[in-house]
Amino acid sequence: MIRIGIDVGGTNTDAVVMDGAKVLAGVKEATTADVMSGVIAALKSVLAASGLAPDAIDVVMIGTTHFTNAVVQRRDLAATAAVRLGLPATASLPPMVDWPEDLRAAIGNHAYLAHGGHEFDGRVISPLDEGELLGIAADIKAKGVNSIAITSVFSPVNTEFETKAGEIFAKALPGAHITLSSDIGRMGLLERENAAVMNACLRDLSKLVIDAFRDALDACGVKAKFFLTQNDGTLMDAAYAERFPVLTFASGPTNSIRGAAFLSGVAEAIVVDIGGTTSDVGALHKGFPRQATVAVEVGGVRTNFRMPDVFSFGLGGGSLVVDGPKGVKIGPTSVGYKLNKEALVFGGSTLTTTDVIVAAGRAFLGDHAKVAHLDPGLIARTEAKIADMLETAVERSRLSPEPLPVIIVGGGSILVKDKVGALDVIKPHHFAVANAVGAAIAQVSGEVDRVYSLASMSRADALADAETKARAVAVSAGARADSIEVVDVEDVPLAYLPGNATRVRVKVVGELHVA
């Protein structure tokens, strides 16, 4: 299978062509404001480098930070109505209550509380009131709002009210974009609702962006089906991505960790992606990034997305090196993308980590003579400091006491010697485009997160039921049923309660089914 992986970052659009497990070509182009022309440039140049015709491509996988950036920068967001079903419960905190003021204003601050919702054990909090919802629909219509997010209490346990309310709104407001929270998030009302509302406000933009990707492929003559990567390193098809743009959040770091895993052939490791200004460190477990367990904020909004647990720190190839009375200080300031003008080895006047590594004879870049004057003591102390920063960051991310390899990717890889602390270092080929490789190799997942009452069923039955449901989710997302494996099972008893209620989370992944 020939596939293309594309990573559309804030600065660069990277692309690779892969034949099975082999990387045929990899390129970096500048990201453009319209997204499309940058993708076209990357596609054309990677096809040329691979020597393949556009019709040889079987499938295209795209990772993008475009939707995250839209929320962070508060641009291109649609006015959105947040409708919550749960009264009288939840009245104390209306939708978007914990959002930054400017973001709430950017989407119009249309919050509605209505009756509905379920208890943890599936009982109804209050029945759905169709008349009440029609009244809200009329108000939404009068305000000219076309995106609606519907969140019902305990919808991960019972989706009935969200589905019904969705039908009522669809009928009353033909053509409206409707997002149901149970399609996106897990337990945690505010976080799931936040995700649903952010998704709804991205629906206009997602149509534009997905169309731009489609047009870019057309313009290059690539007829293959295309997918987008989610924040957990798995795929969704273009139509699904258009409906759920929020699921692309954080796919960037995920793709680089997954790409590192693939290029190195290692499934358990610590991955360090060293850029010009910062390094991202994450842990690989069974070939996937370990996920964060605490709430992750996007653009100042709390979410409970399946996000990789990535730790960023200020060490990069362009980090400034300053010698002072308290020892050498490295970063967090960096010359960034101006490295090839401002670093000493490139004729500039700023001492960077890259200069020190060149002076130490560990890399051959620019003009070595321009750093020949550096004090050997400073070089040694800087190298020691870099090693120390890396070791601290890697230790922080270690999953187990077993010795794990450290995979280094990204342009700043020259900063790393053959060991980080006592751990071995792997620097795979094509390390600079690891994120596009991560997109190209993405799999398909299914996840279920719900509460079971073990008063009426055994724990084993609950786990089996959750697994069946997760497999069905994966198949509907495009996985080949016979390739599906369970990668994560978690059951947490609900404390302080008799009745043995347990929250079960099951995640499965499988290979993409390419017809």
Added chain:
Amino acid sequence: MSPKGYVFKESDLLPLSLGAALLGTGGGGNPYIGMLRMRELLRKGARVEMLPLEALGDEDFIGSVGGIGAPVVGIEKIKQGQECFRALRGVEEAMGLSCAALISAEVGGSNSIEPIIAAAYAGLPVVDGDGMGRAFPEVQMSTFFIYGLDPSPGAIADDKGNVVVFKKVVDMYWLERFARHIAVDMGAGAGFATAPMRGSYVKQFAVPGTLTQALEIGRTILDARAKRHDVIDRLLEQTGATLFFTGKVADVRRELRGGFAMGEARLVGVGEHAGSEARIAIQNENLVLWVDGAPKVIVPDLIMNLELETGEPITTEMLRYGQQLAVIGIPAHDLMKSERALEVVGPKAFGYPDIAFHPLASSNAKGRTP
């Protein structure tokens, strides 16, 4: 009432919830939602004053309210808002009196803020103190009941307007049992009020100054982060806590027994504790800390886990493999360590008959200043 009350500001809520989370000693529920609810009330003009114990009149009635239910339900089925307030009215009507102030039974976790919210609805002040100085899993484990408060009447209220009053319960264990069952029927999240107490009783038996302590802890953590100081060092200095272990979580075992999350975490030492091993017994809260096999901190003394890097309080539900933690201990208040108290909240009461309670020596604790 004394005019010396402290009026809560919006900027107090984050430090209060952070400090309360730490005093939760691993349990007590997440105060984040309560913090947001209180913020909404303050933004709508609510005003709540915090009074020191000394400010209470001996004959005043002091009400105690809190949430009851499962923390995981609390993050999904958010409160209507007036559950605790309605439960308070339930006990007031049953006794035919009006309360002059409210107090938390449990400063650790989400129940630090519930009484402040109910106080906002009732137009009452709250008392700077509580019945535990930390978190415990059951209602009877507060100083109020340990030292003999008649548990009748109690009341529990839900989001829908149901209020159940327990007119007569023979002891606090029955109250706990009834309340917990009705809480499940109410959707595993409800407001709970226990019998109002005389001001003289509260002055004698409440753990004093604990809301201020939570505020100070939270402010210290936030200030240390802002100034890029070592959060743990600053906390030790501010609270007089002792650092017992720094290590990495090597194993977390959890099981459900009788509705409680029981378990044990194992840590391997890092830094100055490299080569050592620690274990923490869990029953919703952290109960016993062993270092290299020897019990170092024992319930009711406070065992608190913080993320080494950020100083974020880590609850027992958040514990996971690979986390780097600082484990610190603070002596419980003397009211929690009397013979009478230890029968209810000592190691034997939690199923450790072989461990004798050795109190932590109070170290260089600085005075608590509001």
